[in-house]
Amino acid sequence: MYRAEIIANQSVQDDIIEVLEENIPGILYTTVPLVTGRGKSSYKLGTATWPETNFLMISYIEDEEKTAVKKIIAAVKEKFPDEGIKVFFVKSE
Known part of the structure; x- marks a missing residue:
């Protein structure tokens, strides 16, 4: 089992959820709708200077679903090549 963490611009949240639900039936997840921080190429702070924000999705998936x-x-x-979409996997029990 893996903990999958997806961090991306809020503008693509619906797209990500839609394709995951279409391709992995019964996927369970939690979203944190407002995540701020600094990525490799930009800030997403939800401020006047850096207005964009991210979201975080966490899902525990079976080993065979990782690929x-x-x-x-x-x-x-x-x-969406400019939206800073990242996925991380952590081995879990």
Whole structure:
């Protein structure tokens, strides 16, 4: 089992959720709708200077679903190359 953490611009939240639900039936997840911070190329702070914000999705997935999640997020990143979409996996029990 893995803990999958997806961090991305709020503008692509619906797209990510939609494709994950379509491709991984029964996927369970939690979203944190407002996440701020600094990424590799920009700040997302929700301020007048840096107005954009991110969201965080956490899902515990089975080992065999990891490749599917990676491919799904790669496809979304290809569609939205400038939105700073990242996925991280942590081995879990």
